[in-house]
Amino acid sequence: MASKKNFSRNFHLMNLHNKLYIRTLINLIMQIYLGIMDIIEKYYLDPIRYGTGYNVVNTLTYAVILIIVAALLLKLIIKLKIKIDKKFIFALLPFMIFGGTTRALVDGEILPHTPLLITPGIYFTIAILTLCCIAIGLFLRRKYDFNRILLFSGSILAGVNIILVVINIETIKPLLITSGLVLIIMMPIYLFTLKFETFLNGNLYLIAAHVFDASTTFTGIYFYNYWEQHVLPSFLIGVTGAWIMFPIKIFIVILALYIAKDIEDENVKNFLKLIIFILGIGPGTRNLSRIIMGV
Structure with a gap:
């Protein structure tokens, strides 16, 4: 018991x-x-809900996502035997404009504020749309030029957004200021490449893309009381002023091109240039679209 x-x-x-x-x-x-x-909630959702901009945590996260997605896309492009050259890069330009204007239209509540149209979802949306158009181009490239198909399909997407932006324009002055700044800053760089043969020759469009982005940032902050959302640029602008974006952007692009010149694989080298181009045109297009719409 x-x-x-x-x-x-x-x-x-x-x-x-x-x-x-x-x-x-x-x-x-x-x-x-x-x-x-x-x-x-604190580092990812609240900044989206309340428009408080980026922080160190979500910036690093999105950077990692971008690197992973870029690496996967490069592998896919190589597997599909797509030649990455200047024609291919410019054929993708409308998709960059589409991405930038989409984000601006969402900011202005002209397009719905959905996860697929805001960071980081917008990156996947643009990537999927671009891959779909690439697939169509690959299917039709025996009869038609592959890059022209990409350019045409991307232009349709970008064209719809551009119409929406134009309909909602409040002022055209930011466009004039930005264009003037790009011309003033790019002219001496262009003249330099005419006189001296360097790795910059043939790559001025990459510098111009980031001068365009810097010009939209400067215009928005200096003339229209906008503020920088990204962590490091926001800190530097707070210390020195919005003008600092010009030398920083130009220096980073030149440094990247200097490193890239020694890459033997042309596809890898040009893919890096594609990423540089996207990181200039995309944000610049968004900034300019927002400013001219008064968003």
Whole structure:
């Protein structure tokens, strides 16, 4: 009888210990879950909801996503035997304009504020649309020029957005200011490349893309009281002023081109140039579209 009672008591204690262990484990899981949700709310969702701009956490996250997506796209392009050259890069220009104007139209509530049209979802949306158009181009390239198909299909997408932007224009002055700044800054660089043969020759469009982006940032901040959303540029602008974007952008692009000149694989080298081009045209288009619409 004593052993039976001891067994019952031990079994009961074991059940209590198991229940306590399970309860502790559940509480721990809930705490971890709530902690993760707090991080997501604070660093990812709240900046989108309240338009507070980027922070260090989401900036690094989006940068990692961009690098991973870029690496996967490069592998896919190489596998599909697509030649990445200047024609291909310019054929994708309408998609960059489409992406930039889409973000501006969402900011202005002209297009719906959905996860697929805001950061980082917009990157996947643009990538999928571009890949669909590339697939169509590959299917038709025996009869038609592949790059022309891309240019045409992208122009349709960009054209719709441009019409929406034009309909909602409040002022054209930012366009004139930005254009003037790009011409003034690019002219001496262009004259330099005429006189000296360097790795910059043939790559001026990449510098121009980032001068365009810097010009829209300068115009928005200096003339129209906009503010920089990205972490590092916001800090530098706060310390020195919006003009700092011009030398920084030009220096970074020149440094990237200097590094890229020694890459032997032309597809890899030109893919890097494509990324540089996108990072200039996309944000610049968004900035300019927002400013002229008064968003």
